[in-house]
Amino acid sequence: MMVNTDNLISITDANRNFSKVTRMVEEKGVAVILKNNARYIVMEFSRAEQLQEAPDEDVMSIPKRLIEQNREAYKVLAQ
Template sequence: MQINTNNLVSITEANQNFSRVARLVDENGAAVILKNNVPRYVLMEFSQFQKEEIAGEEEVDRVARRILAKNRHAFEELAK
């Protein structure tokens, strides 16, 4: 995920002016909330979160299939 410096918001500002942070998300897709000047939280639209979650699950499935294919013989022996 690339971070646009215009999307950085302090936790104090997010706490005091959440509607501004929500507008940032609406305009740019995400906002990064800083705590002690360190990125700590990401606020994004729920639909984008769902897409990211699905992509992560697909990656896990792809890696699992690759490991199973690579070590199929060993898994078959263990299954006996």
């Protein structure tokens, strides 16, 4: 994942001024909070839901691709 350095905020700043984090999310879509070597992403809930849902087209294309790639093996197994 590419992270825009404009979206970074330290955990100290986030703790002191959480409204700054929410403003950043509203303006830039995401805020990345840094704590030592860890990174935490804050984003709008609706965007997180969209990232979790696979489009039906993608889901349906997977079995078709697998059938095409393994057609000969399926023919042998069917005998």
